[in-house]
Amino acid sequence: MNDLFSGSVFFGAFLSLLFYEAGLFCKRKWKHPLANPLLIAIALTIAFLVICRIDYGTYYEGAKYISYLLTPATVCLAVPLYEQISLLKKNARAILAGITAGVLTSVVLILILSLLFGLSHAEYVTLLPKSVTTAIGMAISEKLGGYPSLTAAVIIITGVCGSILAEPVCRLFHIKDPVAKGVGIGTASHAIGTSKAMEMGDVEGAMSGLSIAVAGVITVIMAAVFSGFY
Amino acid sequence: MKYLKQFFIILGVSFAGEFLGRQIPLPIPGSIYGLVIMFVCLFTGLIKVSDVKETSRFLLDIMPCLFIPAAVGLMEQWGIIKGSLPAYVVIVLVTTVLVMGVSGKITEFLMKKGEKK
Numbered sequence: 001m002n003d004l005f006s007g008s009v010f011f012g013a014f015l016s017l018l019f020y021e022a023g024l025f026c027k028r029k030w031k032h033p034l035a036n037p038l039l040i041a042i043a044l045t046i047a048f049l050v051i052c053r054i055d056y057g058t059y060y061e062g063a064k065y066i067s068y069l070l071t072p073a074t075v076c077l078a079v080p081l082y083e084q085i086s087l088l089k090k091n092a093r094a095i096l097a098g099i100t101a102g103v104l105t106s107v108v109l110i111l112i113l114s115l116l117f118g119l120s121h122a123e124y125v126t127l128l129p130k131s132v133t134t135a136i137g138m139a140i141s142e143k144l145g146g147y148p149s150l151t152a153a154v155i156i157i158t159g160v161c162g163s164i165l166a167e168p169v170c171r172l173f174h175i176k177d178p179v180a181k182g183v184g185i186g187t188a189s190h191a192i193g194t195s196k197a198m199e200m201g202d203v204e205g206a207m208s209g210l211s212i213a214v215a216g217v218i219t220v221i222m223a224a225v226f227s228g229f230y
Numbered sequence: 231m232k233y234l235k236q237f238f239i240i241l242g243v244s245f246a247g248e249f250l251g252r253q254i255p256l257p258i259p260g261s262i263y264g265l266v267i268m269f270v271c272l273f274t275g276l277i278k279v280s281d282v283k284e285t286s287r288f289l290l291d292i293m294p295c296l297f298i299p300a301a302v303g304l305m306e307q308w309g310i311i312k313g314s315l316p317a318y319v320v321i322v323l324v325t326t327v328l329v330m331g332v333s334g335k336i337t338e339f340l341m342k343k344g345e346k347k
Contacts, residue, residue, distance in 0.1 A: 012299065016295065016298040016299060016302075017295060019298075020294070020295050020298065037294065038294045038295075038297060038298070038301075041295070041298050042298060042301045042302055042304075045298060045302045046302055046304070046305045049302070049305065050305065056302065056303060056305060056306050059299075059302065060299060060303075063298070063299035063302070064299065066295060066296055066298065066299055067296060067299045067300060069289060069292070069296055070261070070296045070297075071244045071247070071248065071260060071261040071264060072237075072240045072241060072244045072289055073289040073290060073292070073293045073296055074261035074262070074264065074265055075240055075243050075244050075247060075261060075264035075265055075267075075268050076240060076268070076282070076285075076286035076289045076290050077265055077290070078265050078266075078268035078269040078272060079268070079272065079279060079282060079283070079286040079290075080290070081269060082269055082272040082273065082279065083279065085273070090344075091337075091340075091341050091344065093340065093344070094336075094337050094338075094339075094340035094341040094343075094344060095337055097336060097337070097340055098333045098334065098336045098337030098338075098340065099333055099337075101332055101333055101336045102329045102330075102332055102333025102336075103329075103333075105325075105328055105329050105332045105333070106325050106329045109321075109324060109325045109328060109329075110321060110325060113317075113320065113321045113324065113325075114321075117314075117317040117320075117321075119314065119317060123314065127318075127321060130321075130322070130325070131325065131326075131329055133259070133261075133262070134300070135257075135258075135259030135260075135261070135262075136257055136258060136259060136262070139257025139258075139259075140257050143257060147310070149307060149310070150307065150310055150311070152300075152307075153303075153304055153307040153310075153311055154318060154322065156297070156300060156301045156303075156304060157304070157318075157322055158322050158325075158326055159297065160301065161322055161323065161326045162326050162330065163294070165326060165327060165330065166330070169326075169327055169330045169331055169334075170330075170334065172327075172331065173330075173331040173334060173335050175331070175334040175335060175338055176338070177337075177338045177341060179337065179338075179341065180334045180335070180337040180338035180341065181334055183333055183334055183337040184329075184330040184331065184332075184333045184334025184335075184337070185330060185334075187329060187330070187333040188325075188326050188327075188329040188330035188333065189326060189330070191293070191297070192294070192297050193330075194293070195293040195294040195297070196294070198290055198291075198293065205290070209265070211333075212262075212265075213262050213265055213266065216258065216262060217258070220256070220257055220258070
């Protein structure tokens with residue numbers, strides 16, 4: 001089927017949105033955290049491509065036009081953040097402390113778990129930036145001697161996990177404040193988590209968007225320091 | 231022509247961010263510089279919220295879909311992931327849950343403490 005679709009600039013984008021719609025349908029029907037539209041869209045798209053023996057390259061010819069909008073969309077995260085500026089000003093220190101604590105938790109846990117699983121140094125630094133946005137994470141991984149493409153993969157898996165676990169984790173830890181929810185989601189699972197936070201509410205989305213940028217910058221420094229520990 | 235003008239402004243900021251990302255030798259992508267530029271422009275009043283409102287709402291609404299192509303790319307990475315798969319799964323699950331819980335809980339705790347003062 002590869003020949004049938006190769007060269008099409010609409011096939012990949014159409015397929016992605018079609019399966020996302022299917023994911024939204026499942027979410028309406030089941031209301032379970034695992035009925036996550038993004039997870040369903042990814043799983044169905046991969047299954048379809050594998051079963052029909054269609055190359056990722058053929059799919060990406062059309063799908064890249066969806067990815068193209070990612071930078072403009074990230075830029076737009078500034079809009080809800082600006083609209084919540086009074087909340088941001090009032091809680092700036094708590095938010096900054098929360099994000100810093102989150103980044104520290106991330107690198108310490110990765111250090112402990114890497115020791116536990118006996119991972120190599122290269123694997124350890126590959127995982128260090130796993131909670132930040134892809135472009136920052138890949139750059140850190142490359143600089144520290146990790147495998148950037150593996151980092152990108154783990155970052156995406158982390159994001160999807162965060163998007164699925166956002167609501168259950170907030171319940172588990174009894175986090176009720178929308179600012180705190182947003183900070184937690186954005187710090188743990190970057191832009192993919194943020195797209196879930198946007199659904200939860202404007203404040204959650206705005207704070208999650210802020211956390212992507214702040215956690216990203218803090219991780220640049222922390223990962224460099226922690227790369228020397230193992 | 232409202233949407234055209236809004237999209238024009240958003241693309242302009244994206245372009246400025248991309249430019250900075252290429253010029254500044256730090257591992258920070260253009261989209262993050264763009265986010266900061268947009269925030270500063272809104273803060274200083276150079277751009278008004280009404281200049282970008284509807285189009286930014288649209289882009290944020292469709293944001294989850296925008297990650298599908300990159301995530302489907304995981305099918306190409308399967309060869310390198312599967313070697314240490316159990317370790318990665320445990321690490322991703324444990325860190326995601328605890329990082330989200332710790333940073334959220336600490337933020338909430340400090341906010342409440344700040345209010346009492």
